Amino acid sequence: MKIELIEAIPYAIPYARPLKFASGEVTTADHVLIRIHTDNGIMGVADTPPRPYTYGETQDSIVSVVTKIFAPQLIGLDPLDRSKVQQILRRTVHNPTAKGALDIALWDIIGISLGTPVHKLLGGFTDRMRVCHMLGFKPAAELLEEALRFRETYGINTFKLKTGRRPLSLDVEASQVLRDGLGADTEIYLDANRGWTANEAMEVLRRTEGLGLSMLEEPCDAGEAMGRRRLVQHSTIPIVGDESVPTLGDVSRELLSGGSNAICIKTARSGFTEAQQILGLCEGMGVDVTMGNQIDTQVGSLATVTFGAAFEASSRRAGELSNFLDMTDDLLAEPLEITGGTIRVREVPGVGAVVDAEKLTKYRQD
Ligand code: MUC
Ligand code: MG
Structure with a gap:
């Protein structure tokens, strides 16, 4: 099994009740959906929340670091080779939520490929x-x-x-x-x-x-x-x-x-x-x-x-x-x-985060 394609899809969903706190405020979830595809037809999914006031990441920076820095190094790797993946992610400093989502999407793929819930x-x-x-x-x-x-x-x-x-x-x-x-x-x-x-x-x-x-x-x-x-x-x-x-x-x-x-x-x-x-x-x-x-x-x-x-x-x-x-x-x-x-938890292979295709079409920003 090999990683074939990595998508970083920016989307925006408004909050009904915005949340305010000492370091910032959220009124819209302007996140990035990460989808990793393998050569045997499996797709892993995870979400990234940009928090500029916490980590310095923005929606644009997440799309950019995933597609331009991480994807070229990860494509071709076996998702099961987790230490190789970690070494690649660590070589680039910061960008914690971009890295976190890539890791979760790869665990999702591993779970699906083994027919086992990730929990x-x-x-x-x-x-x-x-x-x-x-x-x-x-x-x-x-x-x-x-x-x-x-x-x-x-x-x-x-x-x-x-x-x-x-x-x-x-x-x-x-x-x-x-x-x-x-x-x-x-x-x-x-x-x-x-x-x-x-x-x-x-x-x-x-x-x-x-x-x-x-x-x-x-x-x-x-x-x-x-x-x-x-x-x-x-x-x-x-x-x-x-x-x-x-x-x-x-x-x-x-x-x-x-x-x-x-x-x-x-x-x-x-x-x-x-x-x-x-x-x-x-x-x-x-x-x-x-x-x-x-x-x-x-x-x-x-x-x-x-x-x-x-x-x-x-x-x-x-x-x-x-x-x-x-x-x-x-x-x-x-x-x-x-x-x-x-x-x-979800008792299905992987993490169990199945995305509604119509909603993604409605909210995606690219
Ligand atoms: C927390 O625990 O600090 C505030 C901003 C954010 O993204 O998460 C929080 C919650
Ligand atoms: Mg906190």
């Missing part, structure tokens, strides 16, 4: 994950209304609150209102997307003490190493690295330097191959992981649950798997469903 090939631990819903910037009363609605409608009982606003009282109040309105048995954690300084984050931790928040993600710039290390040392809850740890090397650096003591894994930027290496590193170090969300579509969310459900350590916590519900439409032919607060 089984990876580890086969469970067939579903609990779901965490991510709440963007909104007035506190609206946040509570949204969380209560998601709990009632989908059975979701874990919420990640986007924070990093100034004045700090906005996020302190939102945390308090959510805890009061949701009660003690709902998990709530915060993600500031580097919106604060380390000292501001410490003040927020002081002012929210007693609310039972479970984690604080990317509170400040991890590059400001001393402040971040002091915060990690003083916090009683895990400080989660997200955009500071897109690669295996970044994870080892942040864990060793004390910049984070929990790690967010995102398949959108790590694919399945590097995500598995990151997971192994974290398990070995005794560090918790979360399965994060790159504000993924259904195609992207299916990849996250495929990986997350495959291992015990990645399925322990609720995964961030529900923000596709904020979109007006999606490319996936058979929609994902969240029931009883969980989302299931």
